[in-house]
Amino acid sequence: MDHHKHPDKVSAAGLLIALGIIFGDIGTSPLYVMQAILGEEKITDEIVYGALSCIFWTLTLQTTVKYVILILKADNRGEGGIFALYALVRRHAKWLTIPAILGGSTLLADGIITPPISISSAVEGLQILYPTLETIPIVIAILTAIFLVQAFGTKVVGGAFGPIMMVWFLMLAILGVSQIIYHPEIFKAINPYYGYQLLANHPGGFWMLGAVFLCTTGAEALYSDLGHCGRGNIRVSWIMVKTCLLLNYFGQGAWLIVHAGEFLHGRKPFYEIMPQWWLLPGIVIATSATIIASQALISGSFTLISEAIRLNFWPKVRLVYPSVQKGQLYVPSINWLLWAGCVGVVLYFKKAENMEAAYGLAITLTMIMTTLLMAYYLYVHRVNLWWVIGFLVLYLSIELSFLAANLLKFTHGGWVSLVIATLIASLMIVWLRAFYIKLRLTEYVKLDDYLPAMRELSNDISIPKYTTHLVFMSNASRVSEIESKIIYSIFQKRPKRADIYWFVHVETTDDPYTMEYKVNVIEEDDVVKVTFRLGFRVEQRINLYFKRVIEDMVKNSEVDITSRYESLSRHNVTGDFRFVVLERFLSVENDLPFFEQLVMKAYFAIKGITTSEDKWFGLESSSVKVEKVPLVIRPIQNIKLKRVYS
Structure with missing residues (x-):
């Protein structure tokens, strides 16, 4: 099926592929978001309702409106991602190179933190059953296996992705509903008033945004993988994905309300809402889902690098095309760099809750850069100037709030992703400058x-x-x-x-x-x-x-x-x-x-x-x-x- 001619066509196969490739990153966030928001705080109705309200509106405004509805429109003959967007607007203004390089480098840095945090949070579920278990070796073994498989092309594993993610999303929904029936009034949280109360009046409430933001981190990956699935399939499957995610978040919220007044003490709400007999299968499904999410991020990084090379942002490294499928690509040098980075992150932070600190800061920057490029794209395409200004004001205010809240994490580990992003960005800048110097001197x-x-x-x-x-x-x-x-x-x-x-x-x-x-x-x-x-x-x-x-x-x-x-x-x-x-x-x-x-x-x-x-x-x-x-x-x-x- 060729999405370049009909990117809006929808098919059952396309929907399954979209589930497998596109929504892995955003789909595994229920594993750690609620735990990250509560942290050491006492569970109270105010926090639970406020947090759920923020999650609901973040997923709606950030993911649904900005990415799924608006940004997916900006495709370069069916290809998405920040560099494809840059290629669409770059001849109009020189300065657009800056947001493109910053966005691309922070997105790559994010690819080093996402696999460790999602796989760690899934595997750490085993500690509920085996409290003395060391999870770090397991996480590193899984990561190494993922990177070893890359050379064979994702066709080998891609076939199983859709069905596994289908099981995962259904499990999210069922677990959520199993809790909501005990406390249906949890749906009050859809009212944005609760979110506003939490951010404005709760002491330190605004800083919780950094953790809330984790529920939408996969939105950028969703845009990068546009070429694999086509816009129509992404939009239709997102309806199901978003429903399952929200049911699960609200289910976790319902469980938390019942336990109001307690502290989490390292318990993971995600695993707490599972019945005891389902824990082991649940952990296996969760781990598979996080492996798939990491896979999508890695192949997204490969695509990003191949585009960067052709835009003169990156050295001409070896590219391998492992299978005949279009968009299938393997970049050995990047593969092993990412692997080293991921293992380093696991060894340095050890536990998923420590990684939450480093997570989110880089990707907020990517999103801000995408907003700038997108506003320019709308402007070039003669969209009414007031709409463009409205888009910019709305999304910059949301994303700059997230950035401010995430900067709090800088000392706790956010610096790690920024250091990585800075190294990548400086390489890109050197490469581009050298290209222009050579042009001038030839x-x-x-x-x-x-x-x-x-x-x-x-x-x-x-x-x-x-x-x-x-x-x-x-x-x-x-x-x-x-x-x-x-x-x-x-x-x-x-x-x-x-x-x-x-x-x-x-x-x-x-x-x-x-x-x-x-x-x-x-x-x-x-x-x-x-x-x-x-x-x-x-x-x-x-x-x-x-x-x-x-x-x-x-x-x-x-x-x-x-x-x-x-x-x-x-x-x-x-x-x-x-x-x-x-x-x-x-x-x-x-x-x-x-x-x-x-x-x-x-x-x-x-x-x-x-x-x-x-x-x-x-x-x-x-x-x-x-x-x-x-x-x-x-x-x-x-x-x-x-x-x-x-």
Whole structure:
């Protein structure tokens, strides 16, 4: 089923997939939200009603209205997520890069805290049955297994996701109802008055927002995974998901009201509302649900990184496509970084309730950035300005309140996620700055000036032939231009005599799935320029695409690729192709401002440990030559050397 043509179509299969992929993160929050809100406080009617009221309205305003109704509209040909939104608006304003980078880096940082907190809170249920059990090794074992499975693609496990989550949501609803029947007046909490009372009049009530916020943390992941399921399926299944979540929260509330005046003392309301005989199966289902939630977050991080690479925010790391399913992607380097981060978080915080402190701060920032980009998107799409201002005011006031309440957690562990986010953001900034510096410093020359020389070189028999077809990867977007370093490589390094010179330029578009190419024959049978236009989610397999281009050109007899060696041409043997990729290094003789020096040094240091250009373009190594070219940056001027006569 192709969601790019009908993102609003709904099907039973699509609904199941949406349950499995999209709602894992938001669907597992009942495990820890109520416990986080109460903390060490005494259980009182005021807190319970107020908290439920806040949860109800947060899920309604934040998740339903902002994400499910409004933001899902902003899809880039069926693809969602903060970078897809950025790709839609980036040509309108330069400063939008800042919210995009901040939002993307905080979202990745969140991917390091969510799996540990949800899996820990599920596994810690075992301590009710086995009080002395050590849960940390179990949590780490589960996390490690999740990350090991990634390389095989989620198709392996994806089939079981929907049905397991279906069981999970039904269990939430049934457990909730089993408590609500004893205390049906709990539904009074839908009245926002109770929420207002808690935030405004209860001592320290406002700071509880930080814990309330945990009920909506999965909303951002829901938008990132839009491409897997389509808008229609997400919207319809959300009705069921939200009903089950609310029933469970209200059920926990009903249980708490019965226990008013007591303290929780580490009890988890989620497990308390389970009958004793159901505990073990309940814990197993909860653990499975949290594994699925972590899976969705991890695949969301992979998508995010692949988009970041194509938007020049991230080093070109290796991407693997484990299965034929579209949107299936595995990024080894990110996988192991996330794994290390998750294990670190578990070892540092030990228990789920300690992780709650670190959780939520990063994701509030992501949501604020999405709000800014979305407001700009609405503005560009000619939505009435008052509506745009209304959207901004409403959501910034909600999210800034959440941010303020979450900042209280900074010293308790919120700093962890911010440190991670800062590292990621600085890498993105270095990468983008370096991209612009390189753009500014690359010299282009007119191709026409060199055509006669290239023709002569082709025909000069005194030079041994380098190859029949010489293919250069070029950054020059104009057909008439070529980088001076390529000319340098052809004539100076060691003259490369070839029959046909090909210049291949790859352009990444703001649209996710473009696949087009243009051919300009600049000099008949001598110089050809090919430009590929590829979407920001298309794998760059230049080898394959280039073969296709050649086949098409041979069919239209635009080019003759039979070998020009006399002995071979009689037998119609095709000529040999060689690709040349020019890798730059920072030349010693340059005169850059201090900050740019730093950026470029960092850039080349990171580049040294990531994938090389030829692998990135998908070229086969047997036919590739990688040449190192100095990136001479404004040579140092007027060197005062004096000759001395002894």
